[in-house]
Amino acid sequence: MSPIKPTRHFLDIDQFDSATLRSILDKAIELKEAGRGHAKPLADHTLVLIFEKSSTRTRVSFEVGMQQMGGDVVVLGSQDSQLGRGESVADTARVLSRFADAIMIRTDSHQKLEWLAEFATVPVINGLTDDSHPCQIMADVMTFEEHRGPIEGKTIAWVGDGNNVAASWLHAAVKFNCKFNIATPLEFQLPDHLIDWANAEGGDVTVTQSAEEAVAGADCVVADTWVSMGDDDERDTRLELLGPYQVNDALMAKANSDALFMHCLPAHRGEEVTDTVLDGQQSVVWDEAENRLHAQKAILAYCLDVL
Ligand code: CP
Numbered sequence: 001m002s003p004i005k006p007t008r009h010f011l012d013i014d015q016f017d018s019a020t021l022r023s024i025l026d027k028a029i030e031l032k033e034a035g036r037g038h039a040k041p042l043a044d045h046t047l048v049l050i051f052e053k054s055s056t057r058t059r060v061s062f063e064v065g066m067q068q069m070g071g072d073v074v075v076l077g078s079q080d081s082q083l084g085r086g087e088s089v090a091d092t093a094r095v096l097s098r099f100a101d102a103i104m105i106r107t108d109s110h111q112k113l114e115w116l117a118e119f120a121t122v123p124v125i126n127g128l129t130d131d132s133h134p135c136q137i138m139a140d141v142m143t144f145e146e147h148r149g150p151i152e153g154k155t156i157a158w159v160g161d162g163n164n165v166a167a168s169w170l171h172a173a174v175k176f177n178c179k180f181n182i183a184t185p186l187e188f189q190l191p192d193h194l195i196d197w198a199n200a201e202g203g204d205v206t207v208t209q210s211a212e213e214a215v216a217g218a219d220c221v222v223a224d225t226w227v228s229m230g231d232d233d234e235r236d237t238r239l240e241l242l243g244p245y246q247v248n249d250a251l252m253a254k255a256n257s258d259a260l261f262m263h264c265l266p267a268h269r270g271e272e273v274t275d276t277v278l279d280g281q282q283s284v285v286w287d288e289a290e291n292r293l294h295a296q297k298a299i300l301a302y303c304l305d306v307l
């Protein structure tokens with residue numbers, strides 16, 4: 001009898017070796033190049049999408065991606081399932097595993113994602129938690145390389161809140177061997193354990209409170225909202241403390257002259273980024289959004305072992 005293969009979850013970038021991440025990106029490029037003409041390896045497969053937080057890109061890209069791979073989705077909003085009425089994550093995982101081939105969840109607590117993966121017998125994909133957003137950053141690395149070639153040895157500058165998206169960028173910087181400069185106010189730094197992990201892994205990370213220092217020599221400047229989902233109670237404090245971290249033309253001028261600008265979207269124009277930067281020549285934000293589709297199709301192919 002052949003050994004039972006372990007379930008292939010996609011929970012966080014730091015859990016993978018670089019070669020596996022690279023193979024997922026290679027597949028994403030292959031699928032993008034093939035357009036609609038590629039094979040449909042997920043025919044008769046169903047993905048359940050659980051959204052306990054809002055989404056435009058993640059929902060539509062997973063749904064369209066499954067359709068293009070020949071499969072189907074069931075979408076559960078926070079009020080649609082018994083999760084919202086207190087059924088445990090473990091029991092939900094056990095039940096959904098009897099119906100579906102994979103589960104994607106967008107939720108608040110990272111622990112819920114981990115419980116889902118522990119009790120599901122099908123792959124679980126992280127569609128964003130309070131701690132990380134790995135699907136986004138796979139698309140972002142793909143986007144960088146489409147525009148500028150190999151990301152290895154390049155410098156990525158994160159400016160603003162040390163949030164979930166920043167955490168996944170840090171993971172990716174270590175795994176793809178690029179330099180990661182992160183500028184945040186002291187109050188909104190990435191947790192120490194993440195920086196310690198990156199340093200222990202041999203990562204090249206600079207932590208600063210100066211946006212100017214972070215972007216000096218950068219090949220890519222990245223921003224995200226100052227008020228993530230779940231942070232609304234702190235909105236006023238955040239706008240005040242993060243005000244000096246706006247990515248505008250003056251800040252972009254301090255990065256390399258061919259630096260890209262990235263933002264996972266949704267953007268808050270006039271807060272973390274100005275219209276001139278978001279709509280400017282250096283911005284690749286619409287490519288990033290599109291590449292969610294291609295990167296996630298490749299992640300699905302990895303999880304369902306049809307890579
Ligand atoms: N970037 C991103 O995840 O967008 P949505 O919140 O619209 O899914």
Ligand code: NVA
Pocket residue numbers: 128163164165224225227228229264265266
């Ligand atoms: N940091 C943002 C990302 C949204 C895609 C949030 O968590 O709300």
